[in-house]
Amino acid sequence: MFDKKKVKKALRDFWYGKPHGERRLGDILEDKTGLYKHREWRGVKDTSYYFWNIWCYNYFQMVMDIMKNGGPIVFAKGLWRYRWVGQTYLPVLHWFDRGLQGLRGEAMKASAWHYRGMVATTIRQFQRMFVCDAKINGGKVNDEHEKTIAINETVWGGIFYPWDGKLVSVPMEMIPYFVTCHVNSHTVLNYIDAVQSIGLPGDPCPMCQAESGLFVLDDMPDYAKAMVTCNEACDASVATSILQDWFFDKPLFALPMPMQFDDPLVKENCMKEIEQCWRFIEQQYGVPFSWDKLKEKLEKQNELQRFEWEKWDVASHTKNYPINGVAQALYRIYQTQYGDWEIWHEVDKKVRKIMEKCVSKNIDTFPKTRHRVIAWSCAPLYYSNWCTWAYNCWGLNVVINMDSLMFDMTIRTDTYDHALEDMAQYHMWAPMRRMAVGGMNHIFELWENMEKFNCDMVAMYDQLQCKGMQGVHGLFEDEFRRRNIHAFWLPHALPDSRTVSRAEIRNAINDYMTTVMHEEPLDPSLLDFDDSMTW
């Protein structure tokens, strides 16, 4: 009657958590909603850590961030006025859960720190928007409003370093659009539908659609005196800027990312445009350009880049890299695009400590890795945590991704000319420009990075509404065959989860892993489940 072995096993599972392969993580999910019947039991030590140091700590820190940046009344006003904050950012801890599912030990800790950095930066930005917002302040334009610059989310925050401490740049779309898609994919659909309701066809990039839709629904705070837009590297987005110019109605400077960025003449022109942008800021805000501030901030940003290189070194040469695919991708693109800020340094300090521990003790952070994967092109925003699922289900460890590799440079600060030249380079290597629509040489940087990061498989994102990337689909197919590379395609429509569902994405990977690789899943409960209504 009393099975000693079973009891011993149950006790071991309780204390250490079930080993990978016995977890059946699909069984703890509610049908359709993706909510948890109960959160994952990771053993006493890791569950305690997750509960106290991640769940409690982050809820507490979110409250503290709101208190530090404008306070709860400002937050409540913003929440009541804007759909994208109320509908999106309350379930943020669920976003952690989805990204960190199945992780243990140091990988769980380091990845969670990355999420913490992103949450702090997000709160900082939307609270600044609300503090300045004339719409929720009875139409009054306050001092903060007059010291804030609205920028397009793909304009690098570093362009505005010369005014650090005097002016604040806040991207228009990063928080109302980009981050929402990752946290709660329902919100963005309202904005896509809004812009189509005024006559835009459904086939352009849904990113441009959603960003314009924010303005169509009058859901953009009036938080800045002037704006700096760009072509968002993808030229479909030029239309977004026109709608923004119309609806936001502010003095505007357009700072485009050139297509042919390898051409030295183009670079020279780009340097001039950055200087023109600086003069625009001086004219609009009456605050002079400061070389000292620029230099100081660039040097701080270089520190972040140097640590990133150390991380890549560990990721490419060891099994000790403690950051999972989704945390790596989102943190890196957020940090490099937003620019230097103290929270990135705090997070990097914590992560360095964890990473050094992993290396010195030779901890295998993802022990069930069957394939080291590089993810290429633009990821599905509503399912950026697909790589967490892929590791749990198939042992596919996404070591690195294209977006992480875009801004692969430090910026010289010895002279003004060197700094300007490097800044132009950085600006031109924008998201969706450096590789995705940056021409043949750059999109095929995949091969050298695959080798550099010691990867044996490619997860190739297939953004169905990106005309640029659709144009090179066949070329990749040919190259994969010619080079005998295992690659699976991951179809998606960036923010729009209605075009390709998460289940369809999983099916595409399942099919490849069974029919081509002839492998068995590590966790069969994750093969097929319905999360069609999840955040």
Place this chain on the structure above:
Amino acid sequence: MKKCGCSLGKALLKLCLKLFGICFAALAVLFTIFFFDLDGKLLYYVVEPFLKKHYDDMERKDTLKDLYDVDKYPKREF
């Protein structure tokens, strides 16, 4: 004096036990919320539908009625 110290010690011990009890109970409640994803369920089934209804019912400006005046701001020279 001895009696007084003893009763003070007892009172302190009682207070510590009480505090410990309160903290333990609070932690137990928090852990229950955490483990059974009650925060997620509350947000999904109650808060989000309520807020969605509020946002759907909100009166919004018809932005298309705004004039697109491209010459509103003076031409700049750099």
